Amino acid sequence: AQSVTQLDSQVPVFEEAPVELRCNYSSSVSVYLFWYVQYPNQGLQLLLKYLSGSTLVESINGFEAEFNKSQTSFHLRKPSVHISDTAEYFCAVRAPLWPGGSTLGRLYFGRGTQLTVWP
Amino acid sequence: EAQVTQNPRYLITVTGKKLTVTCSQNMNHEYMSWYRQDPGLGLRQIYYSMNVEVTDKGDVPEGYKVSRKEKRNFPLILESPSPNQTSLYFCASSLSGNHYNEQFFGPGTRLTVL
Numbered sequence: 621a622q623s624v625t626q627l628d629s630q631v632p633v634f635e636e637a638p639v640e641l642r643c644n645y646s647s648s649v650s651v652y653l654f655w656y657v658q659y660p661n662q663g664l665q666l667l668l669k670y671l672s673g674s675t676l677v678e679s680i681n682g683f684e685a686e687f688n689k690s691q692t693s694f695h696l697r698k699p700s701v702h703i704s705d706t707a708e709y710f711c712a713v714r715a716p717l718w719p720g721g722s723t724l725g726r727l728y729f730g731r732g733t734q735l736t737v738w739p
Numbered sequence: 740e741a742q743v744t745q746n747p748r749y750l751i752t753v754t755g756k757k758l759t760v761t762c763s764q765n766m767n768h769e770y771m772s773w774y775r776q777d778p779g780l781g782l783r784q785i786y787y788s789m790n791v792e793v794t795d796k797g798d799v800p801e802g803y804k805v806s807r808k809e810k811r812n813f814p815l816i817l818e819s820p821s822p823n824q825t826s827l828y829f830c831a832s833s834l835s836g837n838h839y840n841e842q843f844f845g846p847g848t849r850l851t852v853l
Contacts, residue, residue: 731781
């Protein structure tokens with residue numbers, strides 16, 4: 621089965637500082653990786669995703685994540701954060717096939733990382 | 740506007756009183772799913788549906804029912820709610836169950852069972 625570990629439950633940083641939110645996954649099959657963001661009192665929005673190709677993927681608001689197959693990681697980074705980036709961030713994996721062979725389309729989430737940006 | 744809607748957004752009820760949380764999407768998506776979000780546990784899948792009349796259990800299905808009679812709707816039913824079902828619930832949909840399809844989430848329903 622697939623699993624996702626987000627190593628930090630809380631990450632406080634000051635505005636304009638760089639940040640890295642860590643995500644590791646375990647899977648016996650190839651997976652597809654996503655970062656979702658949840659702003660206060662809102663639903664989840666897709667931030668970026670890795671399906672194939674370049675291992676570095678970027679979002680429109682300055683975040684990037686790098687897929688590292690050997691380290692089974694998909695860490696999220698931003699060189700300079702803003703107060704508006706304060707939110708909870710979820711890493712998720714979706715496998716094309718279960719080991720049993722059936723495609724279920726399920727999405728597995730990590731426990732989330734609360735990013736708080738202070739002025 | 741393409742969206743997933745949920746109703747109600749907030750609900751306080753008592754143990755044992757049946758309730759339904761509705762979910763509707765206007766994107767003609769085949770795949771729909773329900774998650775619950777609890778502090779420190781992230782999101783866990785309750786039930787999902789690959790298409791009309793096709794539903795299956797996720798990781799935490801106990802105490803819940805679903806139905807998928809129409810493509811756009813996927814209600815979550817709690818026949819006899821209990822306090823351990825107090826949670827934040829999200830409905831999501833995607834074009835299909837394929838791994839590369841993005842899942843779109845509703846705004847959430849905060850349920851409190853007393």
